[in-house]
Amino acid sequence: MEGYKAVFANSDLFNGFINSVKYTVIGTLYSVITVYITAYPLSRKDLPGRKWISIFFIITMYFGGGLIPTYLVVRDTGLLNNMWALFLPGGVGMGNVIIVRNFFENNIPKELMEAAEIDGADNFTVFLKVVVPLSRSIMAVIVVFSMVAFWNDWFTALIYLQKEQYPFPLVLRGILITTEAMSNMTGGLGYAEANRLTELVKFASMIVAAAPMLIIYPFVQKYFEQGFMTGAVKG
């Protein structure tokens, strides 16, 4: 197990790990909230202008500014070297919005919502007290997909963040590419020992990078398979 101990003893890797946890947790929160507040209004057939608002969002799935224009906007909004550059440029995650919207439309019984409205509930209450609790299974899917996306992401971090803010995969890359022994860990050791430890850390950190997501996804496997099922049938 010494490879794993060394991974967390290494300050760069440890920082990277903490950063990844931070970005994943906050990013997933951001993702779930934005997906839900976008999907719910769009799922209400009685909302005036629903079609146009949907088009407004859906266009962004097919057309975009491209790498550089987006980068420039991020820079101009002061988000360089800021964690939020990892979340905001992705917009509201339209793929997820559509999945959740379809779920709301097809899996939340209208009678329940109507009953709540008759009891005097306003839109917010219906959303929070009826729709959200009933959508646990799809929320689990969105949570897992978001976590995976943020935990594994390295490219946005590469272009928008500084070295100290790098998430784990990016630190991992630095380690994998260097072939010499890593001096900040192996100061007191002989050459052979240092090399040995470096190689061990390479393997261990790859597992550290991959393990969290591998452990989580089986728990929601049933749900995302179902999600695709409805997607395929409805087209």
Place this chain on the structure above:
Amino acid sequence: MSNPVPAANAAATAKKSQKHGKTLGKRIAENWQLYLLLVIPVVITLIYKYIPMYGVQIAFRDYKPARGFFGSKWVGWEWFERFFTAPNFKRMIVNTIKLSVFSLLWSFPVPIILSLAINQMRFKRYKRVVQTVMYAPHFISIMVVCGMIRIFLSPYGGLINLLIGQQIDFMTVPEAFRTIYIASGIWQDAGWGTIIYLATLSAVDPGLYEAAKIDGASMFQRILNIDVPELIPMIILQLIMAASGIMSVGFEKVFLLQTQLNRVTSDVIAVYVYEQGIVDHAYSYSTAIGLFNTVINIILLIVVNQIAKKAADVSFV
């Protein structure tokens, strides 16, 4: 302008009143909370999706940060000309297309075949297990996958070299690049790709299988005559989507697998866009290349979509 509500003329308003029993104005007012929920998403989308679209125009301008998108000097096709006459232009286009096409050729059939096989499995518990294992590589970061590739291909004891008794550094061999890229792509995404096909197959009426069995059809025949036709529309749909992405080979994996020595085959457009734009700060030039790429993708999408419409009555748009 954040909430584009269609201007309602008298007839439409009357129609909608009939449909919903209330005037448009009243319905908008009633649903104010829903609009409130939408404010943040709309603002985020406007700033980070639509403004960059507006910024694409710098492909035709000499962008200077001080002058902004609209204020920078107009230079027309200059950047595009520079791109078309770049020394590695032909190499980049060829590499991008070859990588995409071969990738498609080799990896497209795999999820289909896998899903046909899995769909026939009768032991539900084991089927679940197989599927779980199949999905695993999809959840592994591309960074880790490339790390694994380097380890397996390492000249000093990587598994592949040990098996063949050599010490070849595959990462520096241009001819190997494509194979590495495609093979690892199949490993990572074939299992995940079965989801959509299995979902499509689940719509088959089990009675059909029973009837076929009674008629004496073997499993292989059942697959051929029941499952395959069921999958064809989805296959074509997936093919359309894949074909339209031919020119946009993903940046991430190529960037990670690229070395100085294999650039002959690994030099692709997406990486060039990154290098020129982010690394060398040639913002306008990079944007122009990206725009070129996007336009080609759109054209391809439309063309392939039309072909599919005519040939098989399946279309994406």
Place this chain on the structure above:
Amino acid sequence: MKAKTKASYGLSDKTSDIILVVVTTIIMLIIAYPLYYVVVASVSDPYDVYAGKTFLLPS
């Protein structure tokens, strides 16, 4: 169209089932192996890994 009688589960069905299980198991092992290899490598002596001694079990 509902079949009134269940089709019998004959020998050829049994063989296809077995072949199916064998094939999917092999595929499953191929998919899982690279990950397994790295896990094993992360708890073994790196020199053993590079000598090829750890392709099944850790050292």
